[in-house]
Amino acid sequence: MRVVEAFRAAYGASPETVWHAPGRVNLIGEHTDYNDGFVLPFAVPWGVTAAVTPRSDGTVRLLSLQSTDGPVTLANHDESTGWTRYVVGVLAMLGDRVPGSAAGADIAIDGDVPQGAGLSSSAALEVAVASALNDLHGLGMTPMEIALLAQKAENDFVGMPCGIMDQAASALCAEGQALFLDCRSLASRNIPLDLASHGLSMLIIDTQVHHEHAGGEYAKRRAECESAARMLGVPALRDVTDLPAALERLQGDERKRTMHVVTENHRVEALIGLLRAGAVAEIGALLNASHLSLRDQYEVSSPELDVAVEAAVKGGARGARMTGGGFGGSAIALVPADRLDRVQESVAGAYAERGFQAPRFLPATPARGAHRL
Numbered sequence: 001m002r003v004v005e006a007f008r009a010a011y012g013a014s015p016e017t018v019w020h021a022p023g024r025v026n027l028i029g030e031h032t033d034y035n036d037g038f039v040l041p042f043a044v045p046w047g048v049t050a051a052v053t054p055r056s057d058g059t060v061r062l063l064s065l066q067s068t069d070g071p072v073t074l075a076n077h078d079e080s081t082g083w084t085r086y087v088v089g090v091l092a093m094l095g096d097r098v099p100g101s102a103a104g105a106d107i108a109i110d111g112d113v114p115q116g117a118g119l120s121s122s123a124a125l126e127v128a129v130a131s132a133l134n135d136l137h138g139l140g141m142t143p144m145e146i147a148l149l150a151q152k153a154e155n156d157f158v159g160m161p162c163g164i165m166d167q168a169a170s171a172l173c174a175e176g177q178a179l180f181l182d183c184r185s186l187a188s189r190n191i192p193l194d195l196a197s198h199g200l201s202m203l204i205i206d207t208q209v210h211h212e213h214a215g216g217e218y219a220k221r222r223a224e225c226e227s228a229a230r231m232l233g234v235p236a237l238r239d240v241t242d243l244p245a246a247l248e249r250l251q252g253d254e255r256k257r258t259m260h261v262v263t264e265n266h267r268v269e270a271l272i273g274l275l276r277a278g279a280v281a282e283i284g285a286l287l288n289a290s291h292l293s294l295r296d297q298y299e300v301s302s303p304e305l306d307v308a309v310e311a312a313v314k315g316g317a318r319g320a321r322m323t324g325g326g327f328g329g330s331a332i333a334l335v336p337a338d339r340l341d342r343v344q345e346s347v348a349g350a351y352a353e354r355g356f357q358a359p360r361f362l363p364a365t366p367a368r369g370a371h372r373l
């Protein structure tokens with residue numbers, strides 16, 4: 001394994017453990033996680049591999065095969081910048097759970113999550129490192145506890161107020177399954193997702209565009225949802241049961257965000273019902289509805305995502321939607337296997353017509369969550 005070779009070359013010994021954690025796509029349930037709602041992501045076949053040996057002196061030595069900087073040595077957690085913050089954040093959150101004055105480690109990272117595609121490479125990085133340290137220190141954390149620690153690292157150390165979906169998907173997903181997660185109770189269930197036996201496949205359309213303001217807009221959406229819940233006197237938008245009555249009490253952005261979150265939670269449940277009934281191609285309509293709601297009510301789409309979704313459906317997809325936080329990143333399309341070429345041609349053609357950068361197409365098959373190699 002090349003990450004082990006890189007570890008040995010840099011630090012002069014073999015790593016004590018090597019863990020892999022995947023990225024994810026979200027089938028449905030977007031911007032519902034931080035509203036205590038439902039999500040249905042699955043892990044993708046790409047992820048992050050972390051080779052790790054703990055240190056008791058608090059020093060962190062880090063290298064990434066995807067970074068041109070040599071090994072970085074950090075005498076303390078405050079020195080971390082850029083991508084190293086996701087790793088050091090995990091160490092910082094482990095705090096006094098691990099022996100020594102401060103958690104340190106020698107770490108080498110290798111990753112193959114397509115960069116900037118919105119497939120959660122950062123959650124994969126956090127979960128790979130957290131899983132390795134849990135293993136090495138014998139902490140006995142469950143995959144959900146690892147996901148929560150990784151989320152805390154991202155919230156409190158990196159400063160991104162994300163929900164639990166990406167880290168949970170990376171830590172808990174199983175091969176061939178989507179993960180149904182109730183983000184309030186944290187109860188989860190595997191949902192079999194065998195698209196191939198229905199003559200279908202899931203195509204990721206990476207717009208190759210990522211808007212810089214995405215982080216600020218994400219935090220704004222989250223604050224609007226919290227404000228709407230306060231106005232309605234409920235703990236979270238998940239608790240809205242009478243949508244028309246709730247909408248009557250709200251205006252402007254709060255009204256639109258509520259409309260999206262409440263209907264999106266129902267779409268997650270409806271989609272699971274269709275899968276359970278074996279009506280797999282029919283989930284396409286829910287993907288389309290989710291996209292329209294994210295575009296018009298939640299306002300987190302982008303021209304590139306909208307064109308990808310429209311052109312995919314025009315080319316014969318059963319349904320399509322943006323996936324993840326939005327403002328760029330990827331869309332997913334549910335495509336009959338015999339129309340894959342047509343759908344890709346349709347999207348590529350629509351992009352060329354508008355002068356957009358060519359999109360990248362990737363096949364998405366539900367992969368396994370974090371595991372030791």
Ligand code: GAF
Nearest residue numbers: 030031162163164165324325
């Ligand atoms: C990002 C966040 F990290 C997730 O927690 C989730 O909110 C998602 O956007 C939107 O569904 O990926």
